[in-house]
Amino acid sequence: MFHAFFLLQLRCFVSIIHFLKLQLFIIHVCFPSAFFLFLVSLVFLSMSTSIQTLKSNTVRLLDQGQPSSALPLADILCELQPNTESQLLRASVLMEVRDYDGVLRAVKSVIKNDPVNDKAIFLGMKASFELADVKECSRFAEQLHNLNEGNVNAMCYIGKCAELSGDTEKAVKSYQSALKVDPFCGEAIDSLIDRRLLDAAALNAVIDSLTLPVEAEALRSSYKARINSTSDCTEVQVGLPRKLVLLQNARAEHEKNNLRQALSLTTELLQYEPYDRDAVCLHLSILVDMKASPKLFEMAHFLSKSKAHAELAVYAIGCFYFSLSNFERAGRYFSRATELDCFFSEAWIAYGHCYAKLEEGEQALNVYRRSMSFFPGLHSCAVYVGMQYSRIHQWPIAMCFLEEALKKSPNDTLVLNEIGVLYARTQKLNEALHFFREAFNNLSNPENPSEHRDCIVFNLATMLRKLGEFNEAISYYTEYVRCRPNASHGYCALGFTFHLAGSIKLAIANYHTALSIKNDSFCRDMLDRALAADFGQNVGGNSWGQERTYGSVSPADVSFSTVSRTLRSESTVEESTFASPRPSVGRSLNF
Incomplete structure (x- = not known):
C-alpha cells in the first residue's frame, strides 16, 4: 500500500517538472527578453540569500568569540558585496584576530569613500594604538573627537x-574631560590613579567632583580607598570590595610599622587576588x-609560573636579591x-635605590628623574632626586626638589626629615629643629620603633x-638607645650630651x-677628657647623686656583661624588635 502511494507521489512530481519545463520553453520562444529578466531575478535572489x-x-561567530572562523566568511562577503558595511564587519573580525595592519588597510579604504564614518575611525584608532603608532592614533582620536566632542573613547x-609622548598635562586634561562626560569611565580614573599622574590631594578633588548618583557612592569610596593608604577603614561601607578594605588596612599597618599585622592582611588578600599588582x-x-x-x-x-604577569615575577626576584644586599643583581x-x-x-x-646603595649617584639620579617624568604625581621621586643632590652638596637644587x-x-x-637634614647642613639650626x-609629630605610630x-x-x-x-636632647637620645641597644653612636651621642650638660659620670658610663x-x-x-674632668671634680667633692636628675641609669647599674646581653641578632624576623632598613629611609645627622 505504501509503495503504491509513493509511486503516485513520484508521478505527480515528475508531471509538475515537465509542466514547468514546458512553460519555460514557451516563455523562452515567445518572450525571450522576459525570460532573461526572470533568470537575472533568480540569480539576484540567490545572491541576496x-x-x-x-x-x-x-556576526554569530564573532559574538561567540570565534573570529578565526568568521574571517573566511567575511572575506567572501566583501567579494560578493564590497560595500562599507561589509568592509567594517571584516575590519572588526581582523581586530579580533589581531591583524592590526589589515584593520588599517580596511579602515582607510572605507574612510576614503566616507570620511566621517565614526566606526571606521574608531577601529583605525584602536589598531594604530596596538601598533604603537602614537602619531597616527592621535590623529584618528582627534578626528573622532571633532566629529563628536562627547566621545569618551576619543578622550x-x-x-x-x-x-606616551610625555605630555602628562594634556593626558590629565583629557582624562578629566572624559570623567566629566561619563563619571563611570573606569579607564580614565584608572590611568590617573595607576599612572600616578596626580598627587593624592588632586586625585581626591577629582573624585569628589564626579557627578555620581546616590546609589553609586560606593564607587567613589572605592576610588578613594585606592589612593588613601593610611586612612581608617574599619567601618566597611556597603558595596566596598573586600580586597580594597584589606589593601587599605594593610597599607595603614605598614605605615605604622606593624609588619606582622600588615603581612597577615596581604597574605589574606593574595588568597583572593594572587596577581593584584x-x-x-x-x-x-x-x-x-x-x-x-x-x-x-x-x-x-x-x-x-604566570606568563601573563612576567613583570611581577621579575620584580619579585629583584626584591629577593635586594633583601640579600646583592644590589647589582637586584x-x-x-x-x-x-x-x-x-x-x-x-x-x-627600586631600580634607583639599587644605584643609590651602590654609591652610583649619577645613575641613581638619572633613574629617579626618569621616574619623575613618568609619574608626576608621585612625590617620593622628587624626594629621592633631592637626596641625591644633597649628597653631592648641591643644596639649592636639592631644596627645590624637596620643596616640590x-x-x-x-x-x-x-x-620633612630630609628638609631638616638640608637645613642642618647649611647651619640653619632653628629651621632644621622645626x-x-x-616629622616626629607626623609619625603615624611614634611609639613603635622603626628605622x-x-x-x-x-x-x-x-x-x-x-x-x-x-635636657630634652637627653630624653630623645635615651629613647633612641632604648630602641637600639646595639647602636654605639647613640650611646656616644648621649654621653657627649651628658658631658656638655656637666654630668660627667653619666657621660663616662655612656662612653x-x-x-x-x-x-x-x-x-x-x-x-679620656671626661675621666680627666671627673678626677678634678672628685677632688673638689662632687658626687654621683647630684647628676641623676635625667632619669638615666647609674654607671653602677651598667656593666659590660649587661650591654653584651642586649645585643641581639636581626637575622630572623622573630628576634628583631624593629623593622629592617627600608629603601626610602632618610638619613641621620652626624652627632
Missing part, C-alpha cells in the same frame, strides 16, 4: 597618546622590610621589570643638643657602653 547567510554567520585615547608589591615590600628572604624566594617562584631584575612595563612605578623606584615634594605631600615624614619636630622613626628621633635630639636644649659595642676614636678621646 547567500549574502544574508554569510553576514548572519559572520581616553588622546590621553594615552599624550602619556598593588597587593603583590605591598606584600613584597613588607617581606623586604622583614628581610624574609625565604618567603621572597617562594613568592618569586610562584609568580614566575638592579638588573628591576631594570628588566621596567622594560616589561614602563609604567611600573615600584620597579623604577613638600607641596604634594605636606605631612610626609620622609620629606622640620624635625614636624625611619629612630632616624628622626636621633636627628631631633642632635638639633636640640646643638641649640643647648640638653664606656659605646666603646664596648664598637671602638671609636672620637668616643675614646671624649672618654
